[in-house]
Amino acid sequence: MSLNKYIPSWVKRIGVVTVLLLFVAGIVFWGGFNWALEATNKESFCISCHEMQENVFKEYQNTIHYTNRTGVRATCPDCHVPKEWGPKMIRKVQASNEVLHKLLGTIDTPEKFNAKRAQLAQNEWRRMKANDSRECRNCHNYDYMDYTEQGNRAARMHPVAFDEGKTCIDCHKGIAHTLPQIDQHIGKRNEGAAEISHGEKPKEESK
Amino acid sequence: MRFIPALALAATVLLSGVSSVGAQEKLVNEIGNVTIEGNSKVDMFRPEKDQQTITRNFQKQPPLIPHSVKGYVITQNFNKCMDCHSKERAEETGATKVAKSHYLDREDKKQTNISPRRYFCQQCHVPQFDAKPLVENTYKPAAKKGAE
Numbered sequence: 001m002s003l004n005k006y007i008p009s010w011v012k013r014i015g016v017v018t019v020l021l022l023f024v025a026g027i028v029f030w031g032g033f034n035w036a037l038e039a040t041n042k043e044s045f046c047i048s049c050h051e052m053q054e055n056v057f058k059e060y061q062n063t064i065h066y067t068n069r070t071g072v073r074a075t076c077p078d079c080h081v082p083k084e085w086g087p088k089m090i091r092k093v094q095a096s097n098e099v100l101h102k103l104l105g106t107i108d109t110p111e112k113f114n115a116k117r118a119q120l121a122q123n124e125w126r127r128m129k130a131n132d133s134r135e136c137r138n139c140h141n142y143d144y145m146d147y148t149e150q151g152n153r154a155a156r157m158h159p160v161a162f163d164e165g166k167t168c169i170d171c172h173k174g175i176a177h178t179l180p181q182i183d184q185h186i187g188k189r190n191e192g193a194a195e196i197s198h199g200e201k202p203k204e205e206s207k
Numbered sequence: 208m209r210f211i212p213a214l215a216l217a218a219t220v221l222l223s224g225v226s227s228v229g230a231q232e233k234l235v236n237e238i239g240n241v242t243i244e245g246n247s248k249v250d251m252f253r254p255e256k257d258q259q260t261i262t263r264n265f266q267k268q269p270p271l272i273p274h275s276v277k278g279y280v281i282t283q284n285f286n287k288c289m290d291c292h293s294k295e296r297a298e299e300t301g302a303t304k305v306a307k308s309h310y311l312d313r314e315d316k317k318q319t320n321i322s323p324r325r326y327f328c329q330q331c332h333v334p335q336f337d338a339k340p341l342v343e344n345t346y347k348p349a350a351k352k353g354a355e
Contacts (some may be wrong), residue, residue, distance in 0.1 A: 062278075064277075064278065128218060152257040152274065153257060153300075155318070178284070179282075179284055180284060181284040181285075184285070184286060184293065185293070185295060185320055186293070186321055186326065196233075198296075
């Protein structure tokens with residue numbers, strides 16, 4: 001056995017067969033882990049909960065991210081789960097809280113869901129604001145926007161907003177799901193409802 | 208020769224049967240030669256792209272909407288139009304501010320916010336479209352637009 005001298009001593013100690021088995025086991029476990037990760041990252045998995053299917057999925061079906069001219073879609077995980085490995089792991093661990101509330105039935109009727117809608121929406125707005133709308137920018141890259149192809153208003157507002165350092169979610173709230181009750185200062189009805197910012201700087205003078 | 212009227216009768220019965228079948232298949236609605244099935248698609252309203260504003264035809268005409276309103280909804284939770292056109296937002300967005308008349312309630316009393324009767328913008332303001340009139344129209348405005 002001329003190969004014998006090339007084998008490191010620690011391999012000889014635990015045996016070549018064991019090392020090979022460990023190698024195969026590593027592939028199987030890592031593959032299985034990724035498979036599970038991918039399986040829980042599908043639209044069909046998300047809407048297997050009726051909480052998602054009967055509330056947010058129905059709303060999303062009316063929007064351009066569900067159906068459009070060319071059939072290029074953004075499904076649930078495209079916006080709600082980061083693509084990069086590190087942030088993805090963090091989000092997946094945070095999702096265990098969602099499993100807990102699924103078991104508790106916190107939002108298991110449309111009425112309960114709507115009562116929580118403001119809080120749930122604000123969570124997502126905060127997340128997107130904090131990461132500079134990273135999930136939007138996986139597809140919508142500022143640098144490659146052709147303003148001549150955009151509508152009048154988009155072509156006017158986009159450069160201004162980027163100069164001010166705004167991020168997608170500052171203006172594009174409620175594009176995929178119904179908004180919670182928003183205080184728009186119209187009449188008395190919405191007083192005390194959630195306020196939305198458009199990425200403005202906080203006002204210096206207080207009322 | 209006596210059976211010729213009988214033949215003619217049979218022929219007309221047959222023909223009318225055929226024509227009535229044809230009429231049943233092709234239900235034509237009032238807009239034109241469109242079958243009702245073809246007309247009842249969900250997406251029959253196609254929003255227009257942004258375009259130059261068409262001048263108003265008469266005084267006090269609610270201004271037309273010169274931009275796409277696709278996906279813009281007005282619900283009791285949120286009024287998409289007012290996200291840009293409200294007096295608080297208009298300056299930043301460059302949108303036309305809601306007119307002062309919209310702050311009057313039905314007793315003509317001034318409110319601090321737009322009146323609830325003006326909440327549903329598209330009751331009066333519609334997206335502009337260079338549509339050919341369906342019927343001939345001899346309408347003339349009483350005063351020219353410049354008189355405003």
